[in-house]
Amino acid sequence: MEILQKYRRARIFWPSVIFLGILLFNTIISKGEFLSITMMDGHFYGRLVDIFRNGSKLMLLAMGMTFVIASGGIDISVGSVMAISGAIACSVIRGNLFPFFQGSVFFALVLAVAAGALCGAWNGFLVSRVRIQPMVATLILMVAGRGIAQLITNGKIITVNSPSYYFINGGYILGLPFPLYLVIILFAGLLFFTKKTAFGLFLASSGINDKSSRLAGIRVENIKLLVYVFCGAAAAGAGLIESSGIKGADCNNAGLMIELDAILSVAIGGNLLTGGRFSLGASICGALIIQSITTTIYAMGVPPEVIQLVKALLVITISLIQSEKLSIKLLPAKAAAQ
Amino acid sequence: MKSGILLDMKNICKEYPGVQALDNVPFQLEAGEIHALLGENGAGKSTLIKVLTGAESLTSGAVFLNGKSVRVKNPLQAQHMGISTVYQEVNLCPNLSVSENIHIGREPRTRYGLIDWKTMESRSRELLAGFDLDIDVIRALDNYSVAVQQMVAIARSCDISARILILDEPTSSLTDTEVDKLFSVMRRLRDEGMGIIFVTHFLDQVYQVCDRITVLRNGRYICTENTKALDKVSLVGRMIGKDYSELSGSRTSREETGDKDILMDVRGLYKSGTISPLNLSLRQGEILGFGGLLGSGRSEAARVIFGADRPDGGDLSLEGEPALFKTPLEGIRAGLAFCPEERKVEGIVGELSIRDNIMLALQAKKGMTKPLDPDEVDRLTRKYIELLQIKTPDEHQTVKNLSGGNQQKVILARWLATDPRILILDEPTRGIDVGTKAEIQKIMISLADGGMSVVFISSEIDEMMRCCERMVVLKDRAVVCELSGETLTESRVMQSIAGKGE
Numbered sequence: 001m002e003i004l005q006k007y008r009r010a011r012i013f014w015p016s017v018i019f020l021g022i023l024l025f026n027t028i029i030s031k032g033e034f035l036s037i038t039m040m041d042g043h044f045y046g047r048l049v050d051i052f053r054n055g056s057k058l059m060l061l062a063m064g065m066t067f068v069i070a071s072g073g074i075d076i077s078v079g080s081v082m083a084i085s086g087a088i089a090c091s092v093i094r095g096n097l098f099p100f101f102q103g104s105v106f107f108a109l110v111l112a113v114a115a116g117a118l119c120g121a122w123n124g125f126l127v128s129r130v131r132i133q134p135m136v137a138t139l140i141l142m143v144a145g146r147g148i149a150q151l152i153t154n155g156k157i158i159t160v161n162s163p164s165y166y167f168i169n170g171g172y173i174l175g176l177p178f179p180l181y182l183v184i185i186l187f188a189g190l191l192f193f194t195k196k197t198a199f200g201l202f203l204a205s206s207g208i209n210d211k212s213s214r215l216a217g218i219r220v221e222n223i224k225l226l227v228y229v230f231c232g233a234a235a236a237g238a239g240l241i242e243s244s245g246i247k248g249a250d251c252n253n254a255g256l257m258i259e260l261d262a263i264l265s266v267a268i269g270g271n272l273l274t275g276g277r278f279s280l281g282a283s284i285c286g287a288l289i290i291q292s293i294t295t296t297i298y299a300m301g302v303p304p305e306v307i308q309l310v311k312a313l314l315v316i317t318i319s320l321i322q323s324e325k326l327s328i329k330l331l332p333a334k335a336a337a338q
Numbered sequence: 339m340k341s342g343i344l345l346d347m348k349n350i351c352k353e354y355p356g357v358q359a360l361d362n363v364p365f366q367l368e369a370g371e372i373h374a375l376l377g378e379n380g381a382g383k384s385t386l387i388k389v390l391t392g393a394e395s396l397t398s399g400a401v402f403l404n405g406k407s408v409r410v411k412n413p414l415q416a417q418h419m420g421i422s423t424v425y426q427e428v429n430l431c432p433n434l435s436v437s438e439n440i441h442i443g444r445e446p447r448t449r450y451g452l453i454d455w456k457t458m459e460s461r462s463r464e465l466l467a468g469f470d471l472d473i474d475v476i477r478a479l480d481n482y483s484v485a486v487q488q489m490v491a492i493a494r495s496c497d498i499s500a501r502i503l504i505l506d507e508p509t510s511s512l513t514d515t516e517v518d519k520l521f522s523v524m525r526r527l528r529d530e531g532m533g534i535i536f537v538t539h540f541l542d543q544v545y546q547v548c549d550r551i552t553v554l555r556n557g558r559y560i561c562t563e564n565t566k567a568l569d570k571v572s573l574v575g576r577m578i579g580k581d582y583s584e585l586s587g588s589r590t591s592r593e594e595t596g597d598k599d600i601l602m603d604v605r606g607l608y609k610s611g612t613i614s615p616l617n618l619s620l621r622q623g624e625i626l627g628f629g630g631l632l633g634s635g636r637s638e639a640a641r642v643i644f645g646a647d648r649p650d651g652g653d654l655s656l657e658g659e660p661a662l663f664k665t666p667l668e669g670i671r672a673g674l675a676f677c678p679e680e681r682k683v684e685g686i687v688g689e690l691s692i693r694d695n696i697m698l699a700l701q702a703k704k705g706m707t708k709p710l711d712p713d714e715v716d717r718l719t720r721k722y723i724e725l726l727q728i729k730t731p732d733e734h735q736t737v738k739n740l741s742g743g744n745q746q747k748v749i750l751a752r753w754l755a756t757d758p759r760i761l762i763l764d765e766p767t768r769g770i771d772v773g774t775k776a777e778i779q780k781i782m783i784s785l786a787d788g789g790m791s792v793v794f795i796s797s798e799i800d801e802m803m804r805c806c807e808r809m810v811v812l813k814d815r816a817v818v819c820e821l822s823g824e825t826l827t828e829s830r831v832m833q834s835i836a837g838k839g840e
Contacts (some may be wrong), residue, residue, distance in 0.1 A: 217667040217702030
């Protein structure tokens with residue numbers, strides 16, 4: 001009972017309820033077919049599995065974005081970083097870049113993630129040292145990033161022929177899609193990191209009041225640099241999944257506009273965009289909500305032209321459900337409790 | 339001069355969950371008077387004002403304005419009724435021009451419905467001239483000092499034809515001359531028949547400008563008296579419900595400090611444009627005052643010593659070991675602690691809990707990768723909540739919900755938890771009620787008696803004289819003299835500040 005109470009008050013409560021609600025809705029309109037999971041060649045198939053697989057990119061991005069937003073910043077360059085990461089990985093595998101390592105998927109992945117981290121370090125440098133507004137600082141890479149990616153690929157859409165690279169998006173372990181494991185490993189790692197070090201406290205404190213935090217001895221600049229580096233690396237990971245999915249690198253379309261979905265995931269998760277205290281789990285729920293909405297809309301046969309509109313309406317509804325002011329108006333009992 | 343009752347509040351009650359913030363409080367304001375509303379933090383002053391301006395609704399009671407019963411629903415409605423408030427933090431728009439700020443929401447229009455800028459500007463100039471303020475009304479408000487901004491806020495209130503003006507701690511960030519100017523404006527408005535409610539922590543100012551005083555304590559009404567009929571000692575007694583002698587019973591005889599060991603020695607420490615080369619030493623277990631006016635370099639000196647501002651050069655040694663702090667963290671690791679002047683901006687982390695705020699510096703000192711044991715933190719938190727008597731239901735409350743005095747105590751707890759050798763307190767008692775002030779002074783003295791060295795900065799000379807054993811006086815960003823023992827008297831400090839000392 002006490003655990004239930006604690007859960008009820010936690011940030012993750014509403015996002016997880018909404019996610020389950022959407023799943024329930026889908027189950028009802030599809031007369032149960034939505035939940036059916038079939039086993040084929042030792043792999044699980046089904047709508048639910050699709051949501052988790054297709055949502056994995058967004059979940060990775062949401063985790064990085066959660067940290068950045070908690071620090072009081074924002075990163076709108078993640079889509080471009082995805083493009084860079086895909087371009088590097090594919091070029092290395094084809095041998096266009098570092099011919100010595102041609103075909104080495106491992107080296108391609110390491111280099112792609114390192115490049116993402118470097119992009120993040122650049123953002124972090126601009127924000128924490130040069131003190132440019134985060135929106136403007138990351139706008140630079142958002143615009144320039146696709147150009148960098150084009151340079152790497154010589155302006156072409158390149159394709160790769162490497163089954164082990166395809167595995168990143170299409171592979172299965174124990175019947176479940178491989179990207180899901182990436183999400184789980186990263187989430188577990190971060191949870192461990194934030195709980196076993198004082199990073200979570202320092203991050204929240206820096207995001208709320210950086211002057212106070214600095215005077216209390218927190219190296220605010222390093223914390224800020226770190227979150228952008230991490231966000232860049234996470235975006236590179238998402239870029240690899242995307243590129244593996246299309247079996248190549250498309251610098252113009254990889255991760256296009258996805259930064260908005262990433263920010264939205266964090267917001268739907270109930271994290272304040274002004275920074276401060278955060279919940280990674282809530283952001284992941286936010287990402288799953290967005291992914292399941294997309295899946296639902298497709299499943300309901302809504303014409304593709306109006307999908308964005310339907311999505312917007314749903315997002316507004318979700319935001320209203322979470323709005324404290326509105327719930328106080330609608331539920332007088334809650335107002336009394338406060 | 340007086341012309342009847344303007345405002346009559348009867349049996350005002352305000353309940354928050356679990357707290358009776360106001361309990362049957364009456365309050366009367368006459369036209370043409372300046373009425374001081376006094377009390378410790380948590381006495382209910384702000385709540386009473388919030389109820390009056392409609393920012394909070396009252397639980398029970400009645401408000402009569404000019405004899406008519408009214409119910410104020412929100413601050414805008416209060417403004418229409420002629421009740422205006424000027425807060426401690428100016429709540430105008432800093433990036434709009436002065437004249438836009440004065441006319442916002444009621445701009446004069448041309449016959450085409452466009453804003454009539456010329457009329458707006460000339461009216462602003464006329465209005466401000468009435469307040470002896472000759473400034474460029476087209477420039478953005480944030481080009482001007484807080485004092486001017488406050489004056490603009492008052493002018494704006496008067497222009498909306500306020501009959502009741504509430505000044506909520508308007509003087510805490512003003513210099514003496516600015517305060518005088520504000521007072522002459524207040525007197526003039528009073529003579530024009532306005533009723534003014536004046537909330538402040540500075541008792542001298544109450545006696546300078548107020549006609550009557552109402553005292554609240556713990557949400558209850560204590561008394562309303564004519565200022566002339568109530569002397570300062572009994573006023574303080576009523577505010578804190580204690581005897582004044584108990585309050586001023588802190589260290590009056592200054593100990594000879596010559597034989598205490600030197601703990602910190604500062605030689606030629608400077609930061610260009612901020613503080614000239616600084617020479618001073620701090621002894622084990624003493625309270626050293628940094629005297630001087632605001633802007634004299636007293637805070638700046640403390641900041642370069644601690645590492646809050648990076649010094650450009652000079653030497654600093656701790657127990658003979660050279661040590662120079664380029665960042666706060668270096669200072670903290672060497673055993674320094676620093677409570678900054680701007681509590682809200684640089685001290686508290688508002689959205690975090692009391693517990694997190696207290697553990698912050700200790701955790702930073704230990705390093706990010708070595709988290710503190712939660713049980714240890716719980717123990718520390720409880721210890722300091724009890725020791726400093728922080729008033730809160732539990733340690734998980736967010737700090738921004740606490741009163742100013744309690745916030746200050748939380749910051750003090752944060753630093754005491756790091757077990758510092760040197761504690762630097764920059765205006766720790768500013769904007770805090772008399773009772774908490776005395777508490778903080780007592781804590782400071784007992785810490786020094788326990789062997790901690792304390793650097794103390796305050797605008798109030800009384801307080802400095804009571805607590806400090808030695809004092810360095812700063813003027814124009816440099817130390818002008820050092821006083822101790824026999825030479826440490828109020829008049830010598832004054833002379834040094836004024837530039838007549840040796």
